[in-house]
Amino acid sequence: MPSxxxxxxxxxxxxxxxxxxxxxxxxxxxxxxxxxxxxxxxxVCGSCTxxxxxxxxxxxxxxxxxxxxxxxxxxxGLSKDGSHPVQKAWITEDVAQCGYCQPGMIMSAAALxxxxxxxxxxxxDEAFADHVCRCGTYPRVRKAVKRAAGGVK
Amino acid sequence: xxxxxxxxxxxxxxxxxxxxxxxxDAKTRPGAAAAPEFAPNAFLAVRPDGTVRIxxxxxxxxxxxxxxxxxxxxxxxxxxxxxxxVINANPGPDFKSMQTGGxxxxxxxxxxxxxxxxxAREMLKAAAAARWNVDLKSCRTEKGFVLGPGNQxxxxxxxxxxxxKLPVPKDPSLKSPRDYRLLGKRTPRFDGPDIVTGKxxxxxxxxxxxxxxxxVLRSTVCTGRPMAWDAGKALEVPGVVDVxxxxxxxxxxATNTWAALKGRERLAADTTWELGSAxxxxxxxxxxxxxxxxTGPGEEARKQGDAEKALVAAxxxxxxxxxxxxxxxxxxxxxxxxxxxxxxxxxMWTGSQSPNKAQATAAAALGLKPEQVKVNVAxxxxxxxxRLGTDFSTEAAQVAKAAxxxxxxxxxxxxxxxxxxxxxxxxxxxxxxxLDASGALTAWAxxxxxxxxxxxxxxxxxxxxxxxxxxxxxxIPYAIPAIRVDYAEVAAPTPLxxxxxxxxxxxxxxxxCFFDEVAHAVGKDPLQLRLDLLGNQGLVKFxxxxxxxxxxKKVLQVAAEKAGWGRKLPAGRGLGLACHAYDGRTYAAxxxxxxxxxxxxxxxxxxxxxxxxxxxxxxxxxxxxxxxxAFGLSALFTQIxxxxxxTVQTGYQEFPLLRLGDMPExxxxxxxxxxxxxxxGEPPVPLAIPAVxxxxxxxxxxxxxxVPVDLSAI
Numbered sequence: 119m120p121s122x123x124x125x126x127x128x129x130x131x132x133x134x135x136x137x138x139x140x141x142x143x144x145x146x147x148x149x150x151x152x153x154x155x156x157x158x159x160x161x162v163c164g165s166c167t168x169x170x171x172x173x174x175x176x177x178x179x180x181x182x183x184x185x186x187x188x189x190x191x192x193x194x195g196l197s198k199d200g201s202h203p204v205q206k207a208w209i210t211e212d213v214a215q216c217g218y219c220q221p222g223m224i225m226s227a228a229a230l231x232x233x234x235x236x237x238x239x240x241x242x243d244e245a246f247a248d249h250v251c252r253c254g255t256y257p258r259v260r261k262a263v264k265r266a267a268g269g270v271k
Numbered sequence: 272x273x274x275x276x277x278x279x280x281x282x283x284x285x286x287x288x289x290x291x292x293x294x295x296d297a298k299t300r301p302g303a304a305a306a307p308e309f310a311p312n313a314f315l316a317v318r319p320d321g322t323v324r325i326x327x328x329x330x331x332x333x334x335x336x337x338x339x340x341x342x343x344x345x346x347x348x349x350x351x352x353x354x355x356x357v358i359n360a361n362p363g364p365d366f367k368s369m370q371t372g373g374x375x376x377x378x379x380x381x382x383x384x385x386x387x388x389x390x391a392r393e394m395l396k397a398a399a400a401a402r403w404n405v406d407l408k409s410c411r412t413e414k415g416f417v418l419g420p421g422n423q424x425x426x427x428x429x430x431x432x433x434x435x436k437l438p439v440p441k442d443p444s445l446k447s448p449r450d451y452r453l454l455g456k457r458t459p460r461f462d463g464p465d466i467v468t469g470k471x472x473x474x475x476x477x478x479x480x481x482x483x484x485x486x487v488l489r490s491t492v493c494t495g496r497p498m499a500w501d502a503g504k505a506l507e508v509p510g511v512v513d514v515x516x517x518x519x520x521x522x523x524x525a526t527n528t529w530a531a532l533k534g535r536e537r538l539a540a541d542t543t544w545e546l547g548s549a550x551x552x553x554x555x556x557x558x559x560x561x562x563x564x565x566t567g568p569g570e571e572a573r574k575q576g577d578a579e580k581a582l583v584a585a586x587x588x589x590x591x592x593x594x595x596x597x598x599x600x601x602x603x604x605x606x607x608x609x610x611x612x613x614x615x616x617x618x619m620w621t622g623s624q625s626p627n628k629a630q631a632t633a634a635a636a637l638g639l640k641p642e643q644v645k646v647n648v649a650x651x652x653x654x655x656x657x658r659l660g661t662d663f664s665t666e667a668a669q670v671a672k673a674a675x676x677x678x679x680x681x682x683x684x685x686x687x688x689x690x691x692x693x694x695x696x697x698x699x700x701x702x703x704x705x706l707d708a709s710g711a712l713t714a715w716a717x718x719x720x721x722x723x724x725x726x727x728x729x730x731x732x733x734x735x736x737x738x739x740x741x742x743x744x745x746x747i748p749y750a751i752p753a754i755r756v757d758y759a760e761v762a763a764p765t766p767l768x769x770x771x772x773x774x775x776x777x778x779x780x781x782x783x784c785f786f787d788e789v790a791h792a793v794g795k796d797p798l799q800l801r802l803d804l805l806g807n808q809g810l811v812k813f814x815x816x817x818x819x820x821x822x823x824k825k826v827l828q829v830a831a832e833k834a835g836w837g838r839k840l841p842a843g844r845g846l847g848l849a850c851h852a853y854d855g856r857t858y859a860a861x862x863x864x865x866x867x868x869x870x871x872x873x874x875x876x877x878x879x880x881x882x883x884x885x886x887x888x889x890x891x892x893x894x895x896x897x898x899x900x901a902f903g904l905s906a907l908f909t910q911i912x913x914x915x916x917x918t919v920q921t922g923y924q925e926f927p928l929l930r931l932g933d934m935p936e937x938x939x940x941x942x943x944x945x946x947x948x949x950x951x952g953e954p955p956v957p958l959a960i961p962a963v964x965x966x967x968x969x970x971x972x973x974x975x976x977x978v979p980v981d982l983s984a985i
Contacts, residue, residue: 205468215898217650252602254934257897
């Protein structure tokens with residue numbers, strides 16, 4: 119089986135797996151990082167969102183071959199202790215319900231704020247257009263993103 | 272089990288047979304010297320360090336039970352919330368009915384959990400009083416401490432051994448709501464910190480040593496079963512280790528999920544199927560049969576006066592047909608379960624809304640006794656009724672058995688989830704209203720036609736089926752002289768299940784929209800006609816429920832007032848409302864403000880007023896109202912349709928759930944009540960669609976009677 123190197127949450131990892139394996143399953147099954155969720159495998163629910171070189175990307179649509187050589191950050195690596203402004207805002211706004219889609223949402227929020235420190239409502243709509251939350255946490259997601267934006271001035 | 276409520280009813284969340292006394296619990300402290308705990312019942316244990324473990328007898332699926340239920344215990348015990356640890360119960364002798372559904376988690380455990388906490392509090396207090404040699408009545412408790420008449424102060428942890436030796440009081444006094452420190456205050460979700468750091472473990476996140484992963488190849492037809500297959504190509508996929516047959520299909524077992532899914536794809540090309548009873552089923556035929564059933568014989572759900580006679584005598588009769596499609600639960604976490612079989616029994620990890628049933632059905636599949644199957648309830652990535660079914664957990668047990676014992680995690684993908692959901696069925700509604708010469712409503716007839724969820728669920732027709740399928744229609748709260756509500760079952764071969772808001776969603780959609788039609792037909796304001804016909808009614812009995820119409824009227828008035836009902840709106844904007852007494856327990860009203868421009872519907876705001884008795888956690892209530900409205904609004908545009916026994920929709924692409932940008936502002940108003948808590952998970956759901964569609968009428972003059980909504984006509 120081919121061997122690939124990638125950086126995950128700051129650590130260099132060598133992974134022996136098929137080239138077409140989605141990064142999602144490398145994270146979850148090979149590296150045991152189950153914070154990144156499987157929702158659709160079709161790139162339309164956003165649950166599997168991680169950062170690839172700082173940008174939000176759907177790990178179910180990113181092959182191991184494509185991820186190799188890049189720096190990946192998952193929800194487990196966003197901060198050491200839940201202290202990222204987005205994570206803190208999420209707690210303050212009590213966003214989560216079942217919580218399943220939330221790691222993907224948080225990763226998208228963090229990438230958005232990195233790109234745009236003070237996003238407009240339209241920017242927020244667009245950044246979450248590919249995320250599904252069946253519990254309906256949307257109003258709080260918006261509030262939390264705005265709160266985090268205030269905190270990262 | 273004859274109906275959904277019996278099914279959901281709490282049987283044995285302990286009340287009497289509490290487990291008394293000192294317990295050695297080595298399991299929570301592996302490797303350490305076993306420490307004593309004070310565990311006067313199955314719901315809590317105090318440790319010597321003062322931390323308290325609270326066991327939750329219901330399944331967390333986002334509705335907040337891992338916060339709300341421990342808060343009830345913590346309140347009665349006077350705990351420091353920061354020192355509370357929460358674990359999930361395992362089904363067994365202490366937890367005989369953990370079914371989680373019907374918006375009943377708080378109401379069904381409220382009494383038991385208060386008593387459980389009060390019992391512990393009284394025993395800790397008695398232990399301290401004895402140690403200090405003071406009168407028990409002179410002691411009080413506060414934030415994990417017992418305080419004596421002098422300056423005595425002892426933490427609960429220091430009282431563990433002494434309290435455990437005391438007799439368990441039969442009838443401990445419960446706190447007065449005036450003294451509540453935790454209940455009724457906003458408490459954030461207990462699992463929040465674990466969720467935002469990715470540490471929260473859902474069913475799909477379970478990892479056992481040596482675990483394998485399986486994907487089951489199932490027929491695309493919901494009743495299909497495999498006839499013949501060739502596993503050769505699947506076994507060539509690196510990582511695939513085995514291919515085994517189970518009753519529902521053929522499982523491909525691999526060292527990782529991706530290999531299992533890839534192997535399954537190869538296997539699909541080399542498998543033939545027996546398609547079963549659903550192979551000719553399609554939505555167009557069902558609609559034809561349902562339409563026929565709208566005028567054929569029906570079973571009576573409510574009869575008041577003689578509606579047919581009153582319709583004949585009416586000066587004017589309004590008639591309309593309403594239509595609601597099949598729907599999918601579409602939980603973001605697909606179905607899954609992990610099973611390990613050992614010589615002495617089996618263990619399962621799964622997100623189940625029916626842990627006891629999951630235990631029983633897995634045991635039956637494995638030839639074991641239920642007590643030989645340990646079920647660990649994982650966090651659920653969305654339930655909405657889907658996980659009341661145990662099809663997926665039973666199948667996982669079958670896979671583990673066929674593959675030599677596991678541990679194996681059976682993973683469904685999104686397509687499996689859509690195709691093999693326990694769908695909420697379609698219904699057609701024929702509504703007729705009779706008006707006299709003065710425009711007064713004299714008769715109301717509502718015929719519902721569609722497949723029966725209860726029939727599908729229990730596998731046979733049951734006497735209470737008609738009450739279940741007409742729920743939300745039969746309890747029309749308006750004082751109308753003659754009312755007839757009936758139901759005509761139309762057979763469907765697809766497995767059915769309840770969905771958040773159950774039959775009440777389509778029934779209240781039809782009822783509240785048609786009521787709006789009546790108001791407009793007689794030139795009355797829809798709010799005023801509702802208030803007039805709620806009138807001066809008090810307690811009214813509907814079927815098996817009794818509703819207090821005064822409480823319904825109050826929430827309707829509050830919602831209308833807060834939403835500014837009657838204010839002048841710009842052209843193209845409208846307000847619409849709907850109200851309902853959910854199962855006669857929770858009273859809710861919603862007002863939607865919408866606009867329609869260039870065929871685009873924009874829902875600006877939904878104002879909800881609710882009376883669900885005492886509110887344990889207002890933060891949780893607000894989240895449930897927002898979520899319930901989102902769930903209802905999603906259904907404006909989603910549907911499952913059938914062609915030759917398979918669902919046309921196989922993913923979120925074809926099932927356009929509400930996204931963040933579509934979500935309206937939600938304003939929640941609680942009408943305070945001294946009544947015991949009822950429930951809030953489902954009651955906001957059924958009002959969202961009629962409130963919006965009534966608002967669309969107000970904005971455009973166009974009446975929409977069919978879901979999914981087609982805006983091209985506007």
